[in-house]
Structures are given as C-alpha cells and as structure tokens.
Amino acid sequence: GEDVEQSLFLSVREGDSSVINCTYTDSSSTYLYWYKQEPGAGLQLLTYIFSNMDMKQDQRLTVLLNKKDKHLSLRIADTQTGDSAIYFCAERDSGNTPLVFGKGTRLSVIA
C-alpha cells in the first residue's frame, strides 16, 4: 500500500532555514502536498507540486521533488516563531482520490 514517511521532530533557531523531509512509496503519485497544522487548528494547505516538477518556490517556501528517489522536501527560509506547527506531507494519485498523509513533523522554532 501507499506509505508516506517523515521525521517526527525538528528544532531550529529563529532566522535559520528549516528543511522538512518526506519520502513516499507510491510511484503513481501525481500530486504532493505540504499542509500546516497549528495547535488546536485545522489543516492549512501551504503548497503543492506536480510530480512532473522538480521545484516550486512560493515566498519563503521552497519545495524540492526528487521523483527518482521519491523524496520531497520543504524548506522554510528565515524561520519565525509563528512557523512552529506540525507539517504534514501528503500525496494523491488523482483529483478525487484521498490524500495519504505522513505522520507529520513537529517544527519547534527557538527564539
């Protein structure tokens, strides 16, 4: 079955860059996503990338995809305390199949 793996914890200093990594097993994944969940809140879509892309940049966020290794990463530049949250990697095959989520990476930003 499909599987998405992430490390569970990451701690960085304010102002540094954060890199959150994710690996997935489903070779037919078409869309790959990063969601953010703040404490007690819902899931906020941060960004997504199509499987035929290598990179996507959106302000402080950079997504890198290595399709050969099935590896996805999210880089947050100039990390702020407000970036402290759980970040979920997710993948899906097509537009109406459900997302398969990783277990989430808890990012702690130290002031």
Add this chain to the structure above:
Amino acid sequence: DTAVSQTPKYLVTQMGNDKSIKCEQNLGHDTMYWYKQDSKKFLKIMFSYNNKELIINETVPNRFSPKSPDKAHLNLHINSLELGDSAVYFCASSQSGSTEAFFGQGTRLTVV
C-alpha cells in the same frame, strides 16, 4: 465565507451514546472525505464520497455511517461510542481533476 465547515467543533459524550458530526462545503466540489486524527496526530482516511456515492470505505467499524444527502454535505454518524473513538475528525472536499483539497477546522470528539 467558510469553505468547509463542520459542526460541532467540540463534542464530549459518554460511552454508548450515538452522535453525529455535520460537514458542509460551499465550493461546489464533487468529492468529500472524512479523516480521523488520533492522539498522536496521525491522519487517516475513513470515507470518501463522489457525487453522493461512497467510493472509499477504509477499515472503519460499521458503527460509523457516513451519509451524503447532497453533494455539498457529508455527515458522519457514530453509534455506540467507545473510548477509542476519541479523536479529531476532519472533513475535506475536492473537485475531480483539480489539485487542491480543502479541510474543515475539525471536530474534537471526546468520549468519557
């Protein structure tokens, strides 16, 4: 306007009770989902409906029964609640052929 809204946001109930969680989306999407997030924050798909038809039913006890009266609504009814049902339940929606999936704010269910 909230795109995907769930009610209630919090639900505390006793074991053995029956409860419902409602979900509505105003995005015109044709597919809706229920996810369960456990105490470790792991998110798992429970059900998926496309145009009011059930298309995915993961290994979920049959005490859980989703109902989709129309494309904009997907409600979740739970019978004979158990302690292990305590979790945050998220509703989501998407449109076939489209990239994004939007989530509701979640319903925190606590069974005591």
